Amino acid sequence: MVSFRTSVDHVWLLARQELVDRHRENALGAAWLLLQPLAFIVLFSTVFSHFMRARLGADTDPYLYTVYLISGLLMWNLFANIVSRLASVYSGKAHLIRKIGVDLWIMPLHIVVAEWAVYAIAMTFFAVFLLVVGHPLSSRWFLLPAVVLLVSAFAYGIGIMLGTIDVFIPDVKNVLTIALQFGFWLTPVVYLADILPLWAQHAMHLNPVFWAVDAVHDIVVWHRWPPFKEIAALAATCAVSLVAGRALVGRLGAEVRDLL
Template sequence: MTPLKTSLRHVLLLSRMELIDRHRENALGAAWLLIQPVSFIVLFVTVFSRFMRTRLGTDADPHLYTVYLIGGVLTWNLFANLLSRITPVYSAKAHLIRKINVDLWLMPLHIVIAEWVVYCITMAFFALFLLLIGFPIGAQWLLLPVVTLLLSAMAYGIGIVLGTLDLFIPDVKNVLNILLQFAFWLTPVVYLASILPPWAAKGMHFSPVFWAIDSVHEIVVWHRAPPPKELVALVGAAGASLAASRWLLGRLQSELRDML
C-alpha cells in the first residue's frame, strides 16, 4: 500500500473515531448527531423568528430572520469548529503520530470529515424546515457546497498553520479563542451589514469569512447566486491558505515530530 493510501486509510479511521468518541459517554450515543441539529432548528424557529425578525426591517415573513440567522450561524460554526479543532490536533494526537507513519498535512482531514458529517445533517434538517414553511430552494443552492468547501479549505490551511505554531508557541490556542469571539461579532452573522456605519460595512468586504457568510445569505435568504468576485476571492484565500500551510509544515515537520 502506498504512503498516500495508508495516510488516507488512517484519516478515514480517525474520522470514524472522531464521530464515535464525540458522544461515547452519552447514554444516547450517536443519536445526538440527530438530536442536536433538530434542537438547533427548533430553538431558532420558536425564539428568534418571534422576537428578532424586525432586524431585517420586515414583518411580512415571520421566518425570514430565522432563515438568515441559521444560514449564517451554520456557516460560521463550520469555520470556527474547524479552526478550533484543527489547531490543537498535533498535540492532541501526539501518541498516534509517534506510532503510525501518517502524512501530517493530511491527518487533520479527519476533523474536516467529521465536521462535514455534522454540518450536512444539520443542513438537511434546515432544508426540510424550509420546505415545510414553503421557503423556496432554487438552483442557486448548487453553489452552497462550493462556498462551504472553499471556506473549509481556508480554515484547514489556517488551522494547520496555527497547529504547527501551537507546538512552538503554547498561547496560540488561547489567542485563537479570543480572535474567534471578536470575528463572530465583526461578521454579519446575526445582523445586516447595512446597519453599520459606511466605513465599517466597507471594511467587512476585505474579510474572507464575510465573503463566505454573505454568499450563503445570498443563496439561502435572497435566492441569488453570490457575487462572482466573492467566489473568486474565496478561491484565492483557500489556495493561499493551503499553500502556506503546506510550505510551513514542510519547513518545520522534522522539528515538529521531534517535539512530539
C-alpha cells in the same frame, strides 16, 4: 514515507472515530449527532422568528430572520470548528504521530471530514424546516457545496499553521478562542451588514469568512447568485492559505515530530 492510500485510510478511520468520541460518554451516544442540530433548528426557529423579525421589517416573512440567522451560523460554525479543532490536532494526536508516522499534511483532514458530516446533518434538517415553513429551495443551492469546500480549505490552511505553531507555543489555543469571538461579531451572522456605518461595511468586505457567509445568505435567504468577485476572492485566499500551511508543515514537520 506514508503512502497516499494509507493516509486516506487514516483520514476516514480518524473521522469516524472523531464523531464517535464526541459523544462516547453520553447515554444516547451518536444519536446526539442528530439531536443537537435538530434542537438548534427548533430553538432558533421558535424564538428568533417572532422576537427578531423587526430586523428585516415587520411586514416580511416571519421566518426570514430565522433563515438568515441559521444559514449564517451554520457556515460560521463550520469555519470556527475546523480552525479550533485543527489548532490542537498535532498535540492532541501526539501518541498516534509517534507510533505510526502519519502524514502531517493529510492526517488532519479527518477533522474536516467530521465537520462536513455535522454540517450536512444540520443542513438537511434546515432544508426540511425551510420546506415546512414555505421558504423555497432554489437551484442556487447547488453552489453551496462549492462554498463549503472553499471555506473549509481556507480554514484548513489556517488551522494547520496554528496546529504547527501550537506544538511550540501552547498559548495559541487561548489566543484563537479570543480571536474567534471577535471574528464572530465582526461577521454579519446575527445582524445585517447594512446597519453598520459605511466605513465598517467596506472593511467587512476584507474578511474572507464574510464572503462565505454572504454567499450563503444570497443563496439561501435571497435566492440570488453570490457576487462572482467574492467567490473568486475566497478561492484565491484559500489557495494562499493552503500553500502557506503546506509550506509551514514542510519546513517544521521534523521539529514537530521531535517535540511530540
